[in-house]
Amino acid sequence: MGFAIAAFSIPLDNSFASLPPEFYTRLMPTPLPAPYLVGLSAPAAALIGLDPAQVDDDVVAVLAGNRVPERAQPLAAVYSGHQFGVWAGQLGDGRAMLLGDVATPDGPVELQWKGAGMTPYSRMGDGRAVLRSSIREFLCSEAMHALGIPTTRALSVAGSDQGVVRETIETSAVVIRMAPSFVRFGSFEHWFYRNDETRLRTLADYVIDRFYPALRGEDNPYAALLEEVTRRTARLIAHWQAVGFMHGVMNTDNMSILGQTLDYGPFGFMEAFDAQHICNHSDNQGRYSYAMQPQIGHWNCYALAQALVPLIGNVEETQEALDVYQGEFAATVDRLLHAKLGLAQIPEHADADRALFDALFGVLQANHADFTLFFRRLSSLQAGSNAGDEPLRDLFIDRPAFDAWADQYRQRLRLEGSVDAGRGAAMNAVNPKYVLRNYLAQAAIEKAQHKDFSEVERLLQVLQKPFDEQPENEHYAALPPDWASTLEVSCSS
Helix, strand or coil, rough: EEEEEECCCEECCCHHHHHCCCHHEEECCCCCCCCCEECCEEEEHHCCCHHHHHCCCHHHHHHHCCCCCCCCEEEEECCCECCCCEEEEEECCCEEEEEEEEECCCCCCCEEEEECCCCCCCCCCEEEEHHHHHHHHHHHHHHHCCCCCCEEEEEEEEEEEEEEEEEEEEEEEEEEECCCCCCCCHHHHHHHHHCCHHHHHHHHHHHHHHHCCHHHCCCHHHHHHHHHHHHHHHHHHHHHHHEEEEECCCCCCCCCCCCCCCCCCCCCCEEEEECCCCCCCCCCCCCCCCCHHHHHHHHHHHHHHHHHHHCCCHHHHHHHHHHHHHHHHHHHHHHHHHHCCCCCCHHHHHHHHHHHHHHHHHHHHHHHHHHHHHHHHHHHCCEEECCCCHHHHHCCHHHHHHHHHHHHHHHHHEEEEEEEEHHHHHHHHCCCCCCCCCCHHHHHHHHHHHCCCHHHHHHHHHCCCCCCCCHHHHHHCCCHHHHHHHHHCCCCC
16 A cells, blocks of 8 residues: 655555454544644654655645545554553543554554544544644654653644634644554453453454564463563663653553553653652642652553453463563663663672662752753763862752762772763763753743744754753753743643
């Protein structure tokens, strides 16, 4: 299959449509009046052979869902899930529609409209996305990819002046998201809770054959699938913790079967460090706080495991597959923290290093030091002198507490003969200088709401090089202004 747009052609298929019709509903997107391009990611476009220079009105019509490419098979998938720990029953793509998948050098990539109109799974919703949330998802998807964290990608945002009602009246937008698959933990829960083992097996076989073919040769491919997904999920959340990313709504229907970050809603990056920080204003109980994310990741894998028990065949093998989570998470966090602090992993110093890490997070917590700036500035610390410590010390109210920790850190650096220049360069390659702080996103959104998309483009360019110094963009790495603390994001974001 394929479709032609303007001066280029993109080959299109739809493997998910090969599943039985009970897995989805075929439908067409609802056009947006007078759509316009808000943002386009050139690296994401390159994946599917789209030349940004050839994006004309015809292309924008496709990006907005106003034009359906020839022989495309748009569909909305059904799934269920646990939301805030409570079984929510059937959910499904309430405002998303799968356009199809494109072959790339890295394998097939599905394209999905988000915000293209109502589906049978919209429940009480209107099937639309607003400009505000669409810009946030677009920017964060590409920012996370640049950070090296597994994630869905975002190709574009198309906007329209059509109004939709949220807390206030806002304008509509459509994001095109990209991923090898949008199958979720909740996709499996859907058939388990319906006691439909036939369709549960059909879905598991589809996922294994398409995305995990090496598992087909295992003695129990379904147990192997659970183990691999559990490992990937543990590693993913360890990476979240390492950069201070908070998802905000880790429901099982928002968990990718491929271990990718999925569904950017009320997310946030840690600023003034507080392990109990809740980035989602709708999360009244703090279930998805920064500190809870590792535990919730494990809980979600348990929910997936429960759904797969009928296929695995026994609880013991299911539990064994699930048990890899904690070890995988701990090992990944340990590796990432050593890298962030520029330390070698030396087995005989493992216990002392854990104590050093615990002490660090204790002083960060007590002082609410800025998470991103601390790790970035730490790369400039000298192992043999405290003469250059002021930029770091300035992040702490209790400077003697920082000094005490820094003395321990210097001792550890000298123990392995660490060389300042080499260590600093290595640390800067893993500790970003630029992350998508909420106030930066808000500034881009406010301009875009007045049809000025320059800040969306500028911020996208900055975030695509998060580890580079970018002297001309230094202000994007500054401490947040006072007004940033009043920003709130919720499930409507």
